[in-house]
Amino acid sequence: MEQGEEARRDTAGVGAARAFELVQKELVSEYGADFYGSYISPLRLVAELNGVLLFRAGSRIAKERLNQQVVDRLGARMRAYEPRVQKIQILLEHEIPADVRALADARIEEARQADPEPARPLELTFETFADGPSNFHAYTVAQMIGAGVGVTFPVWLVHSPPGCGKTHLLNAAAHEAIARGRKVLFMTGQEFLECFQSALHKKRDSSSFKEMVRAPDLLIIDDFHRICGKRATQEEAFDTINELTRRGGQIALAANHGPDGLEGLDDALKAKLKGAAVSEIAEPDAPLRRKILDARVAHHARANSGFSVAPEALDMIADRMHVTGRELDGAVCQLLIEWKISGGITVTLEAAANALQSKLAEGAERRITVQLVQKVVARHYNMSVQQLLERTRRHSIARPRQVAMYLACKMTHASLPDIGQRFGGFDHTTIMYARDRIAALSETDPNLKAELEGIARAVRREP
Incomplete structure (x- = not known):
């Protein structure tokens, strides 16, 4: 035994x-x-x-x-x-x-x-979601899906860098839909992949899996990008979307990139997602970061009576930490530790700066992101970010894309592989080629050099 x-x-x-x-x-x-x-x-x-x-x-x-x-x-x-x-x-x-x-x-x-029980996790509902300009479109669509009024868009894809609130919105929509009596199935892309593979290879019968994922009124799949590159699983996802929407159901998906940026996504599924409603969430601006900080301090104060942070300390964090909501949550947790160590004294500006010294430095360095560069370059060339990320050799798109790659290399701290992923899964050698190509051209073309300097200034001025 x-x-x-x-x-x-x-x-x-x-x-x-x-x-x-x-x-x-x-x-x-x-x-x-x-x-x-x-x-x-x-x-x-x-x-x-x-x-x-x-x-x-x-x-x-x-x-x-x-x-x-x-x-x-x-x-x-x-x-x-x-x-x-x-x-x-x-x-x-x-x-x-x-x-x-x-x-x-x-x-x-x-x-x-x-033994005092730790604070419960934040309830992921619309009431606890901090909305602002960078996420308002996604927030509004998620509310419509939760209320069951978004039937005109049977498939919805929300995408953003990690930590910007995609999972929160999906959970909030699920909460609302269940409260209204709808049948909801919530999975991650990894769960979809593992459940399907298990049914296919271990049980030799995927009918029970098909029945499970096609039965709900609303199917929600978080981290949908996890199934990319898995041919059989992508085919099953494609069939599931078709069958569920055919009978009037809805599907909400979240991923780290839009359809063109999902590396390994097969053509049929990519075409299906291009025809879906799509919302992008950008990293929060300073007012939204302040709003998130207020919400997270209030959340921790409910479980830790007396916990408070000086308003000027929160202002400083919101101004200097150009990061996602998830990282702001981590900063507040650090302040909570500081508050407990100090014996329950309000966290002052000085105490917050000392406690978050490394995070503040990192946040300042990360002010310029690949996403911000893409946004400004696309605007400069009068196109959308989605067009900028298209896999095409047309000069009208390929040249602006190379410019964006060049500036991403020069102005951000992202690695070459990470920049490649942000541009839809390009290999790091492609990024190196674009960087070196634009750098060489700017040395012989004063107009291009001036154009690059103008775009760079616009990136730095962007709030």
């Missing part, structure tokens, strides 16, 4: 609470840290009634995803440690019977006094 199986046999009958504690360690490796942290970690065992275990989910969308993807595996793993477990029920707070809820609340308070 294997060591793991023997350990399970020896610990049989450990009780539901201990069994859940042991199972959680296994679920991290099975589902991955991101999925576990978002959906399984907030799960709380509140009662055991004649072999039926009642768990409280952290949110409505978490309940849906747990019931779709986790509950059967959770039950099987729990029974390996505690054979008396017969059934798992995952409920929301208001769905738990009143007498059970009262007992659970008493236990939670008792546990909190002994």
Whole structure:
């Protein structure tokens, strides 16, 4: 008998609470840290009634995803440690019977006094999303999809650099759609890939997978770029989009790039996405960064009574850290640590500058991004960024694209491979060629040199 199986046999009958504690360690490796942290970690065992275990989910969308993807595996793993477990029920707070809820609340308070529970993750709803000019289009479309009024665009793709709020908007749309009684399936691209591959290669039958992904009213796939380059999976995604939309369903996708920038995307799926509604989220400007900081400080203050940051400190961070919302969240977490170390004193401007010294320096260096260069170059040549990224050798597009590549090399700290990815998956040698070609031409063409200097000035002036 294997060591793991023997350990399970020896610990049989450990009780539901201990069994859940042991199972959680296994679920991290099975589902991955991101999925576990978002959906399984907030799960709380509140009662055991004649072999039926009642768990409280952290949110409505978490309940849906747990019931779709986790509950059967959770039950099987729990029974390996505690054979008396017969059934798992995952409920929301208001769905738990009143007498059970009262007992659970008493236990939670008792546990909190002994070991305070960490703050719950930010609820990813429209109410907690900080909107501004850089994300307003995506925010508005996501609201329409959540409300079920976006039927005129059955497929929606939202794209941005990592950390700009795509996942937040998808979750918010899912929350709203579920609240309105729609059937929603939320997956990541990696989950779509793994579930399909498992059905195809292990079970030799993908019919159950097809039924699962084509059944909902709204199918949401985050990190859709994860399936790029996987031919069979892309074909299945293409068929899923066609079948689900044919019968009136909707699909919302999020990726790090638009259709032209997704490396490895096959032609059929690329054409399908080009015909979809597309929203781009840019990195936040200073007013939106300030808004995000306010929201994150308020969130942490709810779990840490007295936590506060001086307004001038937040102004300084918003002005100097030209980064994404995710990185601003990290900055606030750093300030929370500073606040606790100082004994609960309001974080001052000086204290914030000291605590975030490395982040502030990094944020200042990253003020000019590849995305910003693309935006300004496209505007200079009177075209859209999407046109600039087209894979074509037409001089009217190829030359501006080379100019943008050259300036990205000169004005940003991005590596050559990263710049290549930002331009739709070009190899780093292509970026080197464009850089050297434009540099050589500017040495012999004073007009081009002046043009490059003018574009560079426009990039630096861009807010």
